[in-house]
Amino acid sequence: MNRGRIRRLLHTAVLSESDRPTTYCVLNNNVPILRLWFDLELDTKQDFRLSRRAMHALMRLMQREQDHGWGNELEILIYVYWLAHGLSYRVVSRVFSVPKSTVHWVIHKVAKFIWDNLTKAIDFPKLTEIDTVGNGFADLSRSPVFNKAVGAIDGCHIRIKPPSFHRLDYLNYKGFYSVNMQAICDSSRKFLDIFVGYPGSVHDTRILKSSSFYLARSDPPNGYFILGDGGYPCLETPICLMTPYREPVDDRVQRRFNYHHSKARSIVERAFGVMKTRWRATLFRAPEVSPTFVPQVIATCAFLHNVCIENGDILEPDNDALEILDTEPPLQDAPEAHDTPGNAIRDRLAAQITT
Template sequence: MALVAVAVFAVLLLKLIRTHHQFITRRIRIRRRRRLLHRIQTCMLMPDQQFGRLIRYARLNHTMPVLLVYFDVERDLRPDYRLSRKSMDGLMDVLHRHQDHGWGSYLEVLIFVYWLAHGLSYRVTARAFSVPKSTVCRVVHRIAHKIMDIAGKVICYPHHDELEEVGLRFGRLARHTAFDKAVGAIDGCHIRIKPPNHNKQDYFNYKQFYSIQMQAICDSQGRFINIFVGFPGSVHDTRVLKNSPLYVNSEYPPPGFFLLGDGGYPCIQSPITIITPYKLPLQGRVEERFNQSHARARSIIERAFGMMKARWRATLFKALEVKVGFCTEVVTACAFLHNVCLTHGDVLEPEPAYDALPQPPIPDSGQETSGNQLRARLAAHVSAPLNVQGHLLEHDYTI
């Protein structure tokens, strides 16, 4: 009985400590908001180191609705910022840095997220925050560069001891244990852009619009673990893959695991392992059953793209109205914020429609090892009975 009492006391103590920590964290955030609001309500006076006097740095209109929404902790941020309050607090923590001017990083993050949520319009954002358009432009580029610098902390491969759990979740998606070694789904996404005047045709893709490519790998929960952005839209998915660090450096997956890709990728086992579905026409029920399980597991990457586009619909459902060189940073920021939202339980369901035009033929492979034998073993595993009698163990289920 004494041991039980000690255990119960320990559990209650841990809950009390956790509750106290959450309370203190919430109070600190509220105090930060109050200090920031006070700085906005007053003329922001900053010391002039050269002349030893206070100078007026800036003054913002604290009655602007987008600011009132943020400082009212009971208000929902999603209508204006497309992020929940919990996701916004998490983003503030990730991007927090010391500022050498009176605004602080909070306002810069708010300006950037609002700009991203409202179609990349500098004019609309400037009016919403009552600041000059040139200031919005500088803030947007500064936060975008900051996200590019730290993107690897949020968009990263799972640790080696997490791979087994990732594979089990893919197996549950596929509804078969043959996919328990799948640790990612890979696909490409076309992001609409306004093409540059030079090399314009390079950006015209097989879907008949101008775009840049976003190659991404996601885990079984739809979180991006690798992205490669920037190739022109006319380039085939396979060529984008072969020019990515993922392929060149054989970064992922580790030996013994594989990625799931669609028919636009080659079925290979080295330098990285990608398993694709069988091509039409299918040869029997074995290939058909494998393709069905494969499609169920691989569809998570399409859902991830759909969630990202649904959240930033004002930006990604039309051509990006920025220079092509800056498009890469904008798309990276969208993927970065997608992961931040999923981490804090902020899930936005994708649109039901998904554009799935057939891919052009795959270019000839180079120094690769075919993954057809591995795929055949997986297909045999999918079609094998779950409970096999002893005298049937030698039967070949690939027929």
């Protein structure tokens, strides 16, 4: 951060050491939020929605070689505080005693850095970790048949203030303006992949087939599968995606499969619920930012969600943050040329479930 832009926040001093100047910053003790941060005995959850341990982990992930002094740390504090409270830039500028233009600059800078480095926290498990994830899904489903599941996929809608152009494109089937977030999570609710930004009117299947996850065809590995709800097609290729049998189901084997499938797949809805609970001040109302910036804001919420899980900062979703279990109606698209239906695999899995 440019020191001139934060001179109201920090007192700067320069010392000479072997003819090489060293610049360091002394905390301005008149800023309460910074007194809280630098007092290691105080809890940070109320003000930043992250534990101190998770905050330090985030700062390590975002450390760059050119960073020095307090600049990077202060930028992250400003950004996370803004995200935690959903406040205007003007209010955040008062809290940190910096110009509003600095707050605007910091928020866009930090969001862009996270957007460009999502894989530092959001990625598929390594082959050595994949069986642990599968066993987690077997536990969730209450059936060992699902021990080859490596993720659960779904989409959620994040409210926005729609642009004046193509406004109706953002009106979703629930009746409000939104952008879509497609996510795949593992059995611990950690996001493995996200794809954010399509207008709210776009169906989950169309978003899936436009996503880098689908087009790359590299995950899940051969022999493993992803779980999705009835709004998605059941596929063997280009990705192995197992969906429930379409209701109403009279067959006992199919009904049993749907029960265990739902137990495992619903973890992704809880992941969305946890993320929305932590960042409810931003995600429960349309953020006061341009629609083009919203995808970066949502992506950083998912990134921080994973940082929290990795560092033991766990919370349960509020009831109003859980996604309503109303599956979008299936999209009656003609199959893609490279799509192979997964019905035969699903039938084999269903036949293996004994209870």
